[in-house]
Amino acid sequence: MFRKMVNLVIALSLIIGAGFIGADSAPKVEAAETKLPFKDIEKHWAKDNIISAYNSGLIEGFPDGTFRPNDVVKADQFVAMMLKAFSKTTDGKTEFDEDWIMELADKRPDTAMKLGLLVRNGFDFKPAKSGYWAKPFIDLLYEVDYLPTFDEIFPKNYDVYKKQIKREQASYLLGEWYTQYDNTLDPYYADFVTTHSGLKDFNTFTNTSVKNYRAHVLLAGIMTGYPNENFYPHRFVTRAEALTLVQRLCDKTLRTPYQPDLTGQYYAEVQGNIYLISDKFKYDMYNSMAELAKKHVTNGYISQDGLGFAVLDSKETADKNDFLFRLGDYEKLAPVDLSVGVGASTTRLLMLVYPINKKMPYAASYFDSLLNLFTGNDKGTELKAKIISIEKTVGTKPVEFIFNNRKFSLYAEGEIFTLAMKY
Known part of the structure; x- marks a missing residue:
């Protein structure tokens, strides 16, 4: 009761108010309509995901009527897509999703309050009117302490975000978000999965903190391996893949969590989490x-x-x-x-x-x-x-x-x- 009351106070206090948004083959999102919004997605594996994202206002296409699903995305485009995945657009106005804000207020009330302050100060999901287009999106990451300014992988250096993003870097951004705002996993369990994933290249991540969340995103079902038992951490992320990943990040029903074989292991299940x-x-x-x-x-x-x-x-x-x-x-x-x-x-x-x-x-x-x-x-x-x-x-x-x-x-x-x- 206490937390519900506090959450309501926080939610009511948020004056929330939005972009360019831009294979893990994914569980398909049910398409809301049969008419294709883009002429180049008819035979693409992410067709239904793309249609759903278009209908929700998450993505836009190009003036020539294409989506270009196989184009590689840059880190700034990926970040903007992540943030917008937790928003809703009504009558041309993009705001953070109220249900997500309520959930966030329960898990991270400090972050919910900071987001409210940023929105009141002008964050609206739109690119900067001058200068670097993604500055508002990237600045938000540090202003709510999602990332420290001195982060090893994504420090507050705009040039870093202007580069194409690899799967290992995407796993880092997604895993950081997941562990802060969604769920935390037993590190010992994550270490076990890292060495028992069954993925042949799971140990080829760059030897920096970029490898910190590889087991987390796999266990959560946000990222998966490929049928040939590879993860391909050094492949660049396409627009279709980026879209699929952020959809899974914000919608648990689209995930297929990895379930390791725990035969012979001692473990306990607490509130849905495994502790080795x-x-x-x-x-x-x-x-x-x-x-x-x-x-x-x-x-x-x-x-x-x-x-x-x-x-x-x-x-x-x-x-x-x-x-x-x-x-x-x-x-x-x-x-x-x-x-x-x-x-x-x-x-x-x-x-x-x-x-x-x-x-x-x-x-x-x-x-x-x-x-x-x-x-x-x-x-x-x-x-x-x-x-x-x-x-x-x-x-x-x-x-x-x-x-x-x-x-x-x-x-x-x-x-x-x-x-x-x-x-």
């Missing part, structure tokens, strides 16, 4: 944490993020904290009874975070059960006595100790203690 777990001990501990949470947290609310659990008083508080965290307003976060989880990637670590004042009205029983779990043989009461004795003198520097042949460390930061167990 590096070893059986960590996998068993994670599942035990989940089972103990269900058993012992009877009045509070269990919030899960990745391979960790947090206990709060209610879902409303958890949603509010999540929103404030995304907004960057950390001082207003409501206190958490405790949080516990297993280390990411191959880290051989378990962590338990709890308040210094020991006030855990919804998780006291869960806390004791976790200490039993950490000891390995129900010696939680003894471990509790041990850490209480250490708490009296511990600071930000971890105090390491051995208990029941297991390695522990304890340190304090602010109003919380962190107990870690290495194995």
